[in-house]
Amino acid sequence: MGEGRARQGRRRLIAVVVLGALVLTAAAWLDVRGHGATRSEQAAVVRAEARLAAVQKEVGTATVAKATMTARRAQLGVSMVTTQIKLGGVSSDLGNTQVHAYLQGVNIKTLQICLGGVQNALDALKFTATAQAAKDITAVSGPCSQLTGGTAAGLVYPFDFPDPSVIEAGGTYYAYATNSVAGNIQIIDSTDLTHWTVVGNALPSLPPWATPNLTWAPSVALIGGRYVLYYAVDPTGSTTECISVATATQPQGPFTDTSGAPLECQNGLGGSIDPSSFIDANGSVFLEWKSGGPGTSRIWSEQLAPSGTSFAPGTSPTLILTPDQSWEGATVEAPDLVEAGGHYDLFFSGNDWNSANYAIGAATCAGPLGPCTDASPNPILTSGRGLAGPGGAAVFVDTSGSFWIAFHAWVPGAVGFPNSRSLYVRRLDLSGPVPAVGGPLPSAGAPAG
Amino acid sequence: MAAVLAGVLFVATLSLLIADIVHQHQGFDRAQSELHTTDRRTAALSARLDQLHHDLGLLVTEVGNDTTALEQDTSQLRGAQWALGLTQASVAQQGTLISSLQTCLGGVEAALNSLAVGNQDQAGAELNAVSSSCTEALAHG
Numbered sequence: 001m002g003e004g005r006a007r008q009g010r011r012r013l014i015a016v017v018v019l020g021a022l023v024l025t026a027a028a029w030l031d032v033r034g035h036g037a038t039r040s041e042q043a044a045v046v047r048a049e050a051r052l053a054a055v056q057k058e059v060g061t062a063t064v065a066k067a068t069m070t071a072r073r074a075q076l077g078v079s080m081v082t083t084q085i086k087l088g089g090v091s092s093d094l095g096n097t098q099v100h101a102y103l104q105g106v107n108i109k110t111l112q113i114c115l116g117g118v119q120n121a122l123d124a125l126k127f128t129a130t131a132q133a134a135k136d137i138t139a140v141s142g143p144c145s146q147l148t149g150g151t152a153a154g155l156v157y158p159f160d161f162p163d164p165s166v167i168e169a170g171g172t173y174y175a176y177a178t179n180s181v182a183g184n185i186q187i188i189d190s191t192d193l194t195h196w197t198v199v200g201n202a203l204p205s206l207p208p209w210a211t212p213n214l215t216w217a218p219s220v221a222l223i224g225g226r227y228v229l230y231y232a233v234d235p236t237g238s239t240t241e242c243i244s245v246a247t248a249t250q251p252q253g254p255f256t257d258t259s260g261a262p263l264e265c266q267n268g269l270g271g272s273i274d275p276s277s278f279i280d281a282n283g284s285v286f287l288e289w290k291s292g293g294p295g296t297s298r299i300w301s302e303q304l305a306p307s308g309t310s311f312a313p314g315t316s317p318t319l320i321l322t323p324d325q326s327w328e329g330a331t332v333e334a335p336d337l338v339e340a341g342g343h344y345d346l347f348f349s350g351n352d353w354n355s356a357n358y359a360i361g362a363a364t365c366a367g368p369l370g371p372c373t374d375a376s377p378n379p380i381l382t383s384g385r386g387l388a389g390p391g392g393a394a395v396f397v398d399t400s401g402s403f404w405i406a407f408h409a410w411v412p413g414a415v416g417f418p419n420s421r422s423l424y425v426r427r428l429d430l431s432g433p434v435p436a437v438g439g440p441l442p443s444a445g446a447p448a449g
Numbered sequence: 450m451a452a453v454l455a456g457v458l459f460v461a462t463l464s465l466l467i468a469d470i471v472h473q474h475q476g477f478d479r480a481q482s483e484l485h486t487t488d489r490r491t492a493a494l495s496a497r498l499d500q501l502h503h504d505l506g507l508l509v510t511e512v513g514n515d516t517t518a519l520e521q522d523t524s525q526l527r528g529a530q531w532a533l534g535l536t537q538a539s540v541a542q543q544g545t546l547i548s549s550l551q552t553c554l555g556g557v558e559a560a561l562n563s564l565a566v567g568n569q570d571q572a573g574a575e576l577n578a579v580s581s582s583c584t585e586a587l588a589h590g
Contacts, residue, residue, distance in 0.1 A: 013452070020459045027466035034473030041480035048487035055494040062501035069508035076515040083522040090529040097536045101543060111550040115586075118557045122576070 113143040135198050153386025154440035155411065157196045157423035161186060162408040163217035163274070163334065163392040164423055167227075169251040171399055175406065176202055176218040176229070180419060184215040185231060187252055193404065193425050194441050202229060202253040203246055209261060210244065211236050217334065217392070220251070221277040223285055223308035229255040230275035230287065235262060240271035243289055245309050263310070266291045266317070269298065276394070277308065278337040278368055286368040287311070288320070288346070290333040298322055299335045299348060301369050320370030321346060321363055327379055329357060337368060338395045340403065340430040346372045347405070347435070349391035350379065356415045358389035360407060362435045375434045381407070387424060388412045395428060403428040405437055546586060553583035 117140025124133035137144075137159055144158045161177040168174075173193055177186045183201025190196045202220075206212060214234040221228055229246045242262030246255035266272045270292035278286045278301075285304040290297055299321040303312040323332045328350030336347045344365035351357040359379035365372040381390050387409035394406045405428040408421040427438030556579025560572040 017455075020455075024459065024462055024466065027463055027470065031466050031469045031473065034470050034477065038473050038476040038480060041477050041484060045480050045483045045487060048484050048491060052487050052491040052494065055491055055498060059494050059498045059501060062498055062505060066501055066505050066508060069505060069512055073508060073512050073515060076512060076519055080515060080519050080522060083519060083526055087522055087526045087529060090526060090533055094529050094533045094536060097533060097540055101536050101540045111547065111554060112586075115550065115554050115557065115583075118554070119583075122557065122560065122572075 110143040114140045116140065117144070137198075139197075151386070152440070153384065153409075154424040154426040155386065155409075155422055156190075156194055156425050156440070157188060158411070159423075160419040160421060161188070161423040162421040164406045164408060165219045165276070165394045166396040166404070166406045166425075167220050167222070167251060168396065168399060169222070169227075172251075173396075173398075174199070174220070174251045175423060176220050177408075177423070178216045178218070179213060184212070185218045185229065185255070188423075189252065192441070193398070196423070199252045202248075203231070203255050203257065204253075205256075206233065207244065207257045207259050209235050209259075210257075211238075216241070217274045219276040219336075219394070221279060221285075221308070222251075223277070223279065223304075224306055226308075227251050227253075227255070228277065228308040229253075229257075230263070230277055232273040232275065233262070235265075240265060240267050241273040243272045243275045243287075247309065259309075263287075264289065264302075264317075266300075270296050272300075274334045274392075276334075276336045277304070278339075280368055281339060284368070286337070288335040288337050290335060293331075294352070295330045297331045297333055299332055299346070299372075301335075301337070303369070318369045320365060321348065321372045323350065325350070325361070325374055325377055327351065327357075327359060327377075328361065332361075334392045336394050337365065338403070338430070344368065344372075345375070345395075345430060345435055347380075347393045347395060349393065353389070353391055354416050356383045356388040356410075358391045359383070360390050360393045360405075360437075364433075380435055381405075381426075381437045383409075383412070386412065388415045389421075390424065392421075403430050549582045549586040553579050553586050555579065557583070 117136050120136035121133040124136055157175075160180045161175070163178045165176045166173055171191065173190045175186075175188050175190070175196065177188075180186055183204065184206060185202035187199035187202045188196040189199050202218070203215065206215070211234040216232040218229055218231040220230075227248045227250065229248065230243060231246070232241045233244050234240070235242055242265040244257055244259055244262050246257035248255040262272075264272045264275075264287075272289050272291050274290040276288045278288060280286065283306075285306065285308050286301055287304050288299060288301045290299050292298055298319055300317040301320045302317045303315045304310065305312050321332055321335070323330050329352060331352065332348050332350050333353070334349040338345045338347065344367060346363040346365050348361055348363065350359055350361050360381040361379045362375040363372040364375045381393075383389055388411070390407050390409040392408045396404055396406065398404055404425055406423065406425050409424050410416075410421055414420050424440075426440050429436040429438055556575050560575040
């Protein structure tokens with residue numbers, strides 16, 4: 001019994017010991033495993049930290065590189081802006097200089113062309129070939145117009161061409177003017193109102209009673225199938241201007257004056273000058289002109305016979321305008337009557353013809369025989385940029401029905417110089433109560449061809 | 450007595466083992482937490498690095514383009530400066546020529562006006578006065 005208990009006790013002791021050993025073994029195994037896992041995890045942490053450090057280093061490197069590139073780009077941007085500013089400045093300078101060079105080149109070419117024509121004219125004059133000289137000069141009128149600086153003001157013929165009269169015939173414009181080296185009455189023609197060519201002398205011979213080289217202020221109109229030229233001329237042995245008349249079968253002449261005496265003289269009023277014909281809508285023909293000189297000048301009108309070569313029977317001169325405005329300087333002259341839209345506009349010149357005060361005015365008339373009153377207290381065209389002392393106006397209609405005004409003027413700086421009143425042509429607006437002088441043709445003065 | 454001593458030894462050993470196991474668990478947890486934190490930071494930094502590389506690539510391209518553009522502008526500037534120099538020289542030369550031509554033309558016009566009023570002697574004198582300018586202008590024109 002006691003032995004059995006002892007044996008049972010040993011068994012229990014052995015079981016407890018075995019159990020304890022198993023527990024200790026399990027605990028030790030768990031402990032060892034835990035150590036391994038912890039070491040493994042710590043090694044992973046070390047590796048991760050190393051990787052993190054490497055990435056941090058790369059980030060640092062990339063950040064520095066980015067900053068460097070950003071600075072480089074900013075520097076490039078500044079350089080680009082600076083270069084572009086410089087380029088803009090140089091390009092602007094270059095553009096301006098090229099324009100300057102171009103303009104100078106144009107000036108040189110223009111000067112050379114003009115000069116060539118003038119030299120040819122001089123050569124012709126040496127051999128007294130005045131007609132050839134006039135043609136040589138005319139051939140370079142465009143370039144010379146540009147040089148004189150009046151093209152913007154309407155200068156189209158930069159040579160002596162005072163008191164112009166312009167008509168259109170068959171699509172060609174003919175302009176007539178006071179005597180010069182080209183003859184008693186100059187003729188030039190044009191198809192575009194810009195480029196004018198010398199035709200020659202409209203009045204190769206004068207009637208026996210007339211004094212040579214004293215012919216002025218022509219006016220030409222197609223009357224009764226003939227071209228009729230009115231002009232002023234001094235009778236032989238007289239210093240009083242008179243008006244005479246010549247006819248031709250074509251606008252370029254030659255005009256022939258078969259008269260035995262002047263058409264009008266008004267000796268008691270200081271003479272008659274500046275004739276200008278007017279054809280009314282009903283076909284009636286009138287002549288306007290000026291009598292007297294400074295302080296006594298008057299503008300007259302009288303009906304002509306249907307032929308235009310004599311006054312209508314039973315008529316007498318009618319006074320239609322006297323000087324009454326301060327700008328006129330007691331002188332009105334060079335009349336030219338126009339009918340447009342049912343109203344009559346009388347164009348005239350006022351003040352001293354040989355000064356920059358000379359100007360063009362306009363009056364409104366009740367009819368061809370007046371009475372006329374100033375359309376404005378001021379002139380409609382005065383000295384200005386590119387022209388001085390405008391006067392001798394003549395209104396004409398172009399092939400499209402538009403109104404134009406031709407007049408003479410000096411280029412500024414040449415006022416009073418003999419034989420240098422040039423031809424100008426400008427647009428004319430007659431739609432308002434006061435006629436308005438417009439601009440020139442865009443190509444006025446440009447070299448032909 | 451021996452049994453008691455063995456029991457005490459057993460309990461002590463077991464306690465040490467359990468304490469160490471708990472300690473290892475805590476260390477493992479800390480390491481795992483650190484690892485997660487490090488991984489997150491690495492991932493964030495990697496993303497930033499990718500962005501930096503992307504930005505850097507763009508910058509390099511832009512700098513290359515800007516450099517090319519600057520070289521072109523510089524080349525254009527040099528060309529314009531060269532053309533400006535030539536044009537300025539030409540303008541100066543033309544100015545001299547124009548001066549001669551204008552002097553010549555002034556005399557010829559004066560002569561022509563004298564001829565127009567029949568004064569040939571005066572015209573000849575006026576032409577002679579500008580003959581050198583005319584010769585120079587026509588020779589270099």
